[in-house]
Amino acid sequence: MRVLFAGTPAVAVPSLDALVEAGFDVVAVLTRPDAPIGRKRVLTPSPVAARAAELGIEVVHASRVDDAVTAKIAAVSPDVAAIVAYGGLVPRAALDVPRHGWINLHFSLLPAWRGAAPVQRAVMAGDDITGAVTFLLEEGLDSGPVFGTLTERVGPEDTAGVLLERLSHSGAVLLAQTLSAVEAGKAVPEPQQGEVSLAPKLTIDDGRIKWNQPALAIGRQARGVTPEPGAWTTLDGQRVKLEPVRLRPDVPDLAPGSVQQSGKIVLVGTGSHAVELTRIQPSGKKMMAAADWARGMASLESVVFE
Incomplete structure (x- = not known):
C-alpha cells in the first residue's frame, strides 16, 4: 500500500520508522519547512525531514497544504495518508486524494483533549490515564471516527516530554497496525463517544x-x-x-x-x-x-x- 506520511517533530519519527519497517511503501513525506534553530538561528530540517532524507524518501516541505501542495500529493498517488503532528490543517481537496483518506495518530483518548497540546493539557489537568488513538481525519478539529486506541498511565513525576516520548513509540505500533487493518479491509472506525475537551497550543x-x-x-x-x-x-x-x-x-x-x-x-x-x-x-x-x-x-x- 502506497503511503504519504505527514509529520514534523521528533515524536513523529518513530511512526515513520514503524511504517517503513512494516513494509509499507512510503512514497513521500510532507513536513513543515526548515526552521531557524539555536542562538545562531541556523536553518535546520525538521526531525521528520532529516529522517526521511536518511531513508531516501521524497520530502515535500510546506507550511500549509494549498493547491500546489495538494497537486504534489496527488502526483505520488498515495492509497492512504498517515499524519502525526504535522502542524497544519488539511483542507478537503487534499483529504480526498488518498482513497483510504488520512489516518491521524493523536496523543489523547479522544474526544478528550482535541487540539495541539493533548499530552501537556492532560498532565496539567492531573489525568491519571491518557493514551493515543488513530482516527479518520476530517475537516473538524480531531473529530473523526476512531480506528484504534491504547492507554497509558500518567506517573506522578511524568513530565509532558517524558510521557509524549513513551506515547510516540507505542503510538507508532498502533498506527502501523491500523494501516495494516485498512489494507486488509478490516478497519471499521467508530464515532467518538464521551465529553469533549480542548487542548490549545501552549503559550x-x-x-x-x-x-x-x-x-x-x-x-x-x-x-x-x-x-x-x-x-x-x-x-x-x-x-x-x-x-x-x-x-x-x-x-x-x-x-x-x-x-x-x-x-x-x-x-x-x-x-x-x-x-x-x-x-x-x-x-x-x-x-x-x-x-x-x-x-x-x-x-x-x-x-x-x-
Missing part, C-alpha cells in the same frame, strides 16, 4: 507559576509545560526558569513565593504547602541545582518569587 504564559495556587496544581503545571514552553517565575523583575518541583507536604508552610533553604533542600511557599525546587536557571545563567543557586545568594530571607 509562554502557560508556564508562569502563580505561587498563590495550591502546590498540587503548581506541580502539575510545571510538569505539563516541561520541556516546552517551560516553567518560570520572576525574581526582582527578571525571568527565572524552573524545572519541575517536588511536593513537600511534610514541611512547615511558607508564604506564597517565599524561599527557604533546609540543608540541601530549597523550598518555596504556595497557596497550600511548600514545594521543593529541583533545578533553576536565573536570568543570563545556565540551569543549575537549586541548592547551588541558593548557596550563591547572599541571603534567602528576602527572596520572594513573584
Whole structure:
C-alpha cells in the first residue's frame, strides 16, 4: 500500500520508522519547512525531514497544504495518508486524494483533549490515564471516527516530554497496525463517544507559576509545560526558569513565593504547602541545582518569587 506520511517533530519519527519497517511503501513525506534553530538561528530540517532524507524518501516541505501542495500529493498517488503532528490543517481537496483518506495518530483518548497540546493539557489537568488513538481525519478539529486506541498511565513525576516520548513509540505500533487493518479491509472506525475537551497550543504564559495556587496544581503545571514552553517565575523583575518541583507536604508552610533553604533542600511557599525546587536557571545563567543557586545568594530571607 502506497503511503504519504505527514509529520514534523521528533515524536513523529518513530511512526515513520514503524511504517517503513512494516513494509509499507512510503512514497513521500510532507513536513513543515526548515526552521531557524539555536542562538545562531541556523536553518535546520525538521526531525521528520532529516529522517526521511536518511531513508531516501521524497520530502515535500510546506507550511500549509494549498493547491500546489495538494497537486504534489496527488502526483505520488498515495492509497492512504498517515499524519502525526504535522502542524497544519488539511483542507478537503487534499483529504480526498488518498482513497483510504488520512489516518491521524493523536496523543489523547479522544474526544478528550482535541487540539495541539493533548499530552501537556492532560498532565496539567492531573489525568491519571491518557493514551493515543488513530482516527479518520476530517475537516473538524480531531473529530473523526476512531480506528484504534491504547492507554497509558500518567506517573506522578511524568513530565509532558517524558510521557509524549513513551506515547510516540507505542503510538507508532498502533498506527502501523491500523494501516495494516485498512489494507486488509478490516478497519471499521467508530464515532467518538464521551465529553469533549480542548487542548490549545501552549503559550509562554502557560508556564508562569502563580505561587498563590495550591502546590498540587503548581506541580502539575510545571510538569505539563516541561520541556516546552517551560516553567518560570520572576525574581526582582527578571525571568527565572524552573524545572519541575517536588511536593513537600511534610514541611512547615511558607508564604506564597517565599524561599527557604533546609540543608540541601530549597523550598518555596504556595497557596497550600511548600514545594521543593529541583533545578533553576536565573536570568543570563545556565540551569543549575537549586541548592547551588541558593548557596550563591547572599541571603534567602528576602527572596520572594513573584
